[in-house]
Amino acid sequence: MAQSLDRLRESASQTAGPYVHIGLTPNFCGIGGVYENDLGAGMVNDKTKGERISVRMRVLDGTGTPLKDALVEIWQADTDGLYNSPSEMRGAADPNFVGWGRKATDMDTGECMFETVKPGWVPFKDGRLMAPHITVWIVARGINIGLHTRMYFPEEEKANAEDPVLARIEHRVRVPTLIAERQGDGSYIFDIHLQGEKETVFFDI
């Protein structure tokens, strides 16, 4: 027998269930007076630097039906490509931008919307730049372990073509599943397909 590595095992994931709102967005589901605001509901203030954007997201099941009980969190860099995190060693991020947001999908339409800023470029491990992107994490009833993916921007064609993470996707036909669409009003829409022909590329990361 060799020495023990004394490692622990990660706690096993369990579904967030149908009542995830009670814990994570209580005001959204009518439990008022416990928390002043739902955490992550607002991402920008008047002083936040950068281009304001609106991103609408939907999460669709294997039949194409939007989930009306999903919870989506996003995490992103500020307009200069810096994360508001102690592990960010390259400089200080915009103090008026946390970079994290949380929304429940609407109980009627299945849509949620984030008002944020367009993120800047962030370096990959080897120093190449990653195209502007938003990290997305999805939980819901029926999802046993949170799903990680990314949203990229449709107008960044050149940057997306050189992005080292998108480059890792073997089946090129699936790359567009990570690129949002721009709407006539300038907002973005990002549909996340859990299953089927258009299944979004999810990450083991």
Added chain:
Amino acid sequence: MTADPLSNRKPETGAFFQRDRTWHPAAFTPGYKTSVLRSPQKALLSLDNTLSEITGPVFGHDILGELDNDLIHNFAKPGESAIGPRIVVYGRVLDERGKGVPGALLEFWQANAGGRYRHKKEGYVAALDPNFGGCGRTITDEDGGYAFRTIQPGPYPWPNGPNDWRPAHIHFSVFGHGFAQRLITQMYFEGDPMIWQCPIVKTIPDRVAVEGLIAALDMQATIPMDARAYKFDIVLRGRRSSLFENRLEGN
């Protein structure tokens, strides 16, 4: 954000340990019917963490209200309290290296003592408790420790099989220091025979992994004449040392 100026701790910047996907539930678990149409079927794209996953948001104590960690009182009318067996839930958030995770935001939610959730999509006949909302939160201390007060939730039936019941449980959402550590799980109670009958528990393939979600009754941590105590430790992904990693240019 730069490091906390009051802390001597150096921020960690290494990537997280690979997640053991055979230990966690698979996405597709037909015994839990809702997973069937909500499970990705293509292989996940595996890659080492980038800055986008190594970093994560920080939550300060300024977000917390005085009763956020007291579900017995945080929704109750003045002078009243929630009905049910009073308990303290305490423990530590650790990572796979066994290190405490300080500053971790924990959010929890649960049914009331009758097994009823305060939610408009909830249809169980059990009564609502007017003094129980069902949500709470706290942030771990320097050692990763946390504690909160609540009432023990009841088991309840749910539409899956014609007669499936959930064991009593508390949902936990956990933030570590990197977004890759993000985790949602559930805490069960020692000695509950219903744990082993539950289709959602059974999504976890490894019995030892299930046992890791069962809180232990700790009579030494009780508050005499007030509340019993359950100990529940949570383990997040460990982090590789960045000592020997190539540094980014200009760093």
